Amino acid sequence: MEVTLLGTGDTTGTPTAGCGCDTCEAARQRGVERSRFSVHVHNERTGESLLVDCSPDFRHQFLGEDVPLPDEAVVSHIHFDHLDGLGNAYRLLDSFPVYAADETDPETGESVAETVRSKFDYLDRVTVHPQTPFEAFESCGFEVTLVPVDHPPLVCYGLTVRDPETGATLALSGDSSYAIPDDSRAALADADLLLVDGIVPARLCEYHPLGGTHEADDGTPRTFGTKHMTFEGARALADDLNAADYRIVHVSHFPTPEEAFAEDVAVDGERYTL
Template sequence: MKITFLGTGTSQGVPIIGCKCRVCDSLNPKDKRLRTSVMIELTATPSLKGEDKGRNSPLGVGGKRFVIDTGPDFRQQMLREKVDSIDAVLYTHDHRDHVAGLDDIRALNFIMKKSVNLYASEQTQQGIRSQFGYIWGNRDYPGLPEINFHTIENKRFSIEGVAFTPILVKHMHMDVFGFRIGNFTYITDANSIPEEEKKKIIGSEVLVLNALRKETHPSHFTLDEAIAQINELKPKKAYLIHMSHQIGLHEEVEENLPENIRLAYDGLHLHL
């Protein structure tokens, strides 16, 4: 399994338009954060003769590629990672910074010559339908994204043979889905994890968790709160995402973190 951090920034991204703080002015590429999203690729076992005629992609025959959320930077992220196919998109919730790039699914429709499967809760689908009303409105509108929604609930489901365990976390009053795939758990936009959901995370090799900044926030974990959750859940390694410019410079923050907790950055790849 290969994980690619497509974006690791909070809703405004980093740098923020017009901001002249030292983080937004930093020349370190790790301080440049597109809106939060991740890509999960499962490479199939290569065929015996090394032939890969079934699919013109580095995944190999039977490989799968999933993306969690399509934020406003989705197009740029797909271009940067040279993506030409996706098996499914999974949505965590319908906040704009996680869905705004949905229209750019069209490029994948054209190249794959088929619709793209989207997996989301009923509540998230309703939010997306109201934000992107034209997709379900006049079908004469040229160039609509071709998508199929699949409803997920808080129980295990599989997509093309790959098992996903949803983890229902709280984003102030809002329900947000995290996902566990094998030993990899991904949680964004949470400020609390119910006790019964924590059981699903235990045993993860890698936990990705949101940490907005050092000061308190009504709907996101702070850096200290995220560290406390990680210490309780005890993954081998944890990566923080959805960071604001207020968190500080990447290098300075990392210096003060325990060895098993790192700040994720855009373009970081993990192999599990």
């Protein structure tokens, strides 16, 4: 499988519109970007492409990267930066199957699949296919499994994408705190490549109203507030899960340039063959 990181940023992206901070300026000078989150997974055997999350930067991403339009998609949760690009199916795709979890979210009273269906009911090309977490389903010739993670107050899912012929496996933590349940950790373990949520370095937890949580033995917070991992938490999770390789994604513009462009912190356009 060929994995292309279409979007590696948080909800505002980097550079952030209207921002002249050192990190946004450094991104401009380097000619790099972190648009809103999305991952393209191409199956060379079947010629099909799976899109993980539908970024509102969909058009920009597919114009900028030399990858085919997706045949199918999976949606991890209903925050706009992972979902609202689905509207690009209009006049662009003849059909677009979308997979999402079937569990009812106590916060919304409906599942992710139901929310996708109701929000985009005007798109006749989009068909929603509810899936049960931890149960593998086929998409684009891959075995895909939704894995519950921890992103309060909404339900959210990481996932694995496995090539059944080669065994190559991509894992995504999804938007999550460090408090991913043990059964989910087991499902995400031992991937060839792990894309792991990390929004800021732990030192910035002092600026969050809720501080940092899930501290390591030395007191370093592995979660920024309640929803996203710190860089330190992301690195710890990659180690916990025994990933052969990992990249930190869903990155904000608040780290310093040195932190934001560290070796293991992804930028848009990176490609991996698994």
